[in-house]
Amino acid sequence: MPSQPLTPSQVADRLILTEHGPLVGPRPEVPGVDEAVVRRVVETFYGRIQEDGRLGPIFIAYVQDWSRHLDRMTAFWVQMVLRRPGYSGRPVQAHQGLPGMDEAHFERWLTLFQQTVEELVSEPAGRDAFLAPARRMADRIRTVSGKP
Numbered sequence: 001m002p003s004q005p006l007t008p009s010q011v012a013d014r015l016i017l018t019e020h021g022p023l024v025g026p027r028p029e030v031p032g033v034d035e036a037v038v039r040r041v042v043e044t045f046y047g048r049i050q051e052d053g054r055l056g057p058i059f060i061a062y063v064q065d066w067s068r069h070l071d072r073m074t075a076f077w078v079q080m081v082l083r084r085p086g087y088s089g090r091p092v093q094a095h096q097g098l099p100g101m102d103e104a105h106f107e108r109w110l111t112l113f114q115q116t117v118e119e120l121v122s123e124p125a126g127r128d129a130f131l132a133p134a135r136r137m138a139d140r141i142r143t144v145s146g147k148p
Contacts, residue, residue: 030081030082030123030125030126030129031123031125031126032121032122032123032125032126032127033081033082033121033123033126033129033130034082035074035078035082035084037120037121037126038074038077038078038081038082039074040120041077041116041117041120041121041130042070042073042074042077043070044116044119044120045112045113045116046059046066046069046070046073048112048115048116049109049112050066052108052112054104054105054108055105055108055109055112058101058105072087072089075087076089077130080129080130080133081126081129081130081133103142106138106141106142109138110134110135110138113130113131113134114131114134117130117131117134
């Protein structure tokens with residue numbers, strides 16, 4: 001008997017962002033998402049970031065090697081969404097202390113990310129596998145950075 005696809009809330013329940021990074025463990029297949037989809041989301045999203053009037057200047061000032069950054073962000077999102085190891089780092093700490101960051105920057109980041117995911121990921125559970133941890137991450141960065 002074929003298994004039923006996970007609902008978005010079931011997918012979100014399996015994604016846990018810990019103090020030391022994303023929890024990696026066995027997980028069922030994420031509908032509509034594989035490594036190629038993750039890569040496409042990352043490349044499209046960061047392309048939009050670079051062109052964005054609010055976020056572009058911040059990222060352009062801090063990202064020296066875009067190819068390396070895209071590889072690193074792909075590894076991060078593969079680990080977050082598909083729970084496959086490959087990323088090591090401290091994403092919250094990496095965003096601390098960026099000058100000029102305010103609530104509008106966080107909201108714009110989330111908006112662009114959500115638009116990108118909704119355009120490129122066909123399955124609702126797959127979209128939620130990206131968006132639930134993105135929201136948690138933004139909230140965590142806000143909290144650590146002392147932003148509301």
